[in-house]
Amino acid sequence: MTQTSEQGLTRRERQREATYAEIVSTSRALLREGADLSLRAVASRMGMTAPALYRYVASYQELVDLVAFEIDKAATDEFRAAAAAQPDDDPMAQLICASVAFRRWALRETAEFSVVFANPVAASACHRRPEFITAWTSGLYMHGLLIKVWHETHFDHPDLDDLDPVVAAALREPLFPVDVTELPEGHLGMLWPFMQAWATLYGTVTLEVFGHMDPRIIESGSLFASMLGEWLPRLGYDDADGRYRALLLAEIARPE
């Protein structure tokens, strides 16, 4: 092999990597302009022809999967930044900020959100690489926050044996975004409230993004606020002083 850069990549490999990055960035630019994602549009904006993209991506669906993965990664950075405004020893405050950031991002970048979350995933990419499950990065991050919350409150969660055996078996070797090494020993059941919380969070936001709801209520953010507020006691906070509820409302009202 000829000279490789300090990352261990040859010139060609580095070029290839750069092209991948450009594909993703042009795709995201298209989505943000309201245009729809297409091989031809991406290629022509890059000064190429459509068939050239097949050197990087085997099909249109694979382009979508690639872009979705990168979008999710970038969005997670945004959630992380929002959470960073809260002290590190207050994971619930971080979780609130991250969740609100998730909603804010979804309502602002509806096209990007649709690519990641309103995109059937099961048969297409899941079986190849588990980490290509859409929302892998964001799910991992959110779950990490939830674990930090548990370390503070030790909130209740079912035991594996109390759950449907099928579910228990699934939780023992989960194929969704979770870092089991972060999970305290013998507390696999904590995954269950995580999935419940994720379902309601995802559901509320999807409902709002797709507009299946009175626009005035969406704009007010009340539905989202009540949904998130209901999770406080379940996560071990009575919030007697109303601090978290106040933070929640303030974050929702905060302009971009």
Add this chain to the structure above:
Amino acid sequence: MTQTSEQGLTRRERQREATYAEIVSTSRALLREGADLSLRAVASRMGMTAPALYRYVASYQELVDLVAFEIDKAATDEFRAAAAAQPDDDPMAQLICASVAFRRWALRETAEFSVVFANPVAASACHRRPEFITAWTSGLYMHGLLIKVWHETHFDHPDLDDLDPVVAAALREPLFPVDVTELPEGHLGMLWPFMQAWATLYGTVTLEVFGHMDPRIIESGSLFASMLGEWLPRLGYDDADGRYRALLLAEIARPE
């Protein structure tokens, strides 16, 4: 005017109505075969050319809206049939059966579900005719069941004045599926738990349909069961004998 039928429709109008019906039925047939909905496919299967469809529908999006509306209507018939297996003086049992039927329908007819529920609605059809909001019929039916539940348990709901004023204003003249005449006087606040329940129901099912979840957990139905079970106390049932929870599990497990 020439002779009109007993419905007050001329021959021409009746023919036109029949063509509309055929458009919808062929569209649904296409969706159920896994093909995707397109003007050309619908037209050619009807023995026409694509531009002819423009005599009935102004654009592709309008075709989608039309089909979505009819799909929702047909699905609601299915929910109603499932609920009819329960006695009429047990609205909670009916609500459970209808909700499970909703999930079952969504997981079986994922393409039809996507047309109705994963279809941005706000800007397209909402402003023309409020009843063209997707899921109008099903939403109306579900809400009717919830009102019947309230008449039995008088479950708690917030007062309008306790809610965000923006929300209160929206609930006073709601533009989503609800028949205010069925609502008992002074209980407009009941719409609020309805929207919360709808959001979680919709969210859970959408999550399952799009496969953003461990397939084994979807198949077991446990997530859906727990979500629905959590609504029992909020709707005024302690379910001490576990009757409703048993019904819920039985309905989920029941084969088609």
Add this chain to the structure above:
DNA sequence: CAGGAAAGTGAACGGTGTAAACCGTAAACG
């Protein structure tokens, strides 16, 4: 230096939504 892989091009096929011009038939009207 020769060979070969990688990257990109052009043309082509079958598919899509949509606009325009055109045409026969059936209803409506004087």
Add this chain to the structure above:
DNA sequence: CGTTTACGGTTTACACCGTTCACTTTCCTG
């Protein structure tokens, strides 16, 4: 009755789309 009008359909055409194939260029490597 004849004339007019409008409806429901056709052809044609345009601009896109994903995808395949044959071909060229370029650059790395043995």
